[in-house]
Amino acid sequence: NNIVPWKHTGACLRQGWYLANDMQFFLIAPIFIVLLFCRPLIGLIGTMGTMICSAIAAAVITAHYHLGPAITVGGNPDEMWLLYTKPWIRITPYLVGILGGWFYWKWGDKITARVKTLPEWLKVMCASPIWAVTAAVQYGVVFGLYDVFS
Numbered sequence: 001n002n003i004v005p006w007k008h009t010g011a012c013l014r015q016g017w018y019l020a021n022d023m024q025f026f027l028i029a030p031i032f033i034v035l036l037f038c039r040p041l042i043g044l045i046g047t048m049g050t051m052i053c054s055a056i057a058a059a060v061i062t063a064h065y066h067l068g069p070a071i072t073v074g075g076n077p078d079e080m081w082l083l084y085t086k087p088w089i090r091i092t093p094y095l096v097g098i099l100g101g102w103f104y105w106k107w108g109d110k111i112t113a114r115v116k117t118l119p120e121w122l123k124v125m126c127a128s129p130i131w132a133v134t135a136a137v138q139y140g141v142v143f144g145l146y147d148v149f150s
Contacts, residue, residue, distance in 0.1 A: 002085045017085040024087045025094045032095065036102045043102075047095050054092045058083065070145050 002017035002024075032050075035043030061067070061083055071079045083089055115123065 002087060021085070021087050021090050025091060029094070029098060032098050033102070036098070040106075044099075047099055051092050051095050054088055058089050061089070068148065070148055 002020045032043060032047050035046055037043070065078065065082055067079050067083060071084060118126075
């Protein structure tokens, strides 16, 4: 599980924390989804607020326990237990997916229809900066911690 301190008792299935996270997210997802569909502004504020609280929790735990930027071999052995496996830290990507699905459901057809009317050169001009930013973020994710691991 991801709540019971298995690091002290041993775990039968070490990756069970991930299944526990998924189940917990599955159980609370309807709250966010129903709010987004019935009361979009409240749902958006609630979802974004939860994401912000998750980021603050990660920052506070990282600062309090002096954790590094990545889980490394020979680093703090409690990093996995304190930060990585907790649902209040890992919920953000799940909520981004919920928001993405809601956004596509609400505006996907309108955006697609509008983009189809644009000339090809304008599509490329609009997409190029997005491709460049995406490539820069991917480069940063892959090589950003080079100094930590070298």
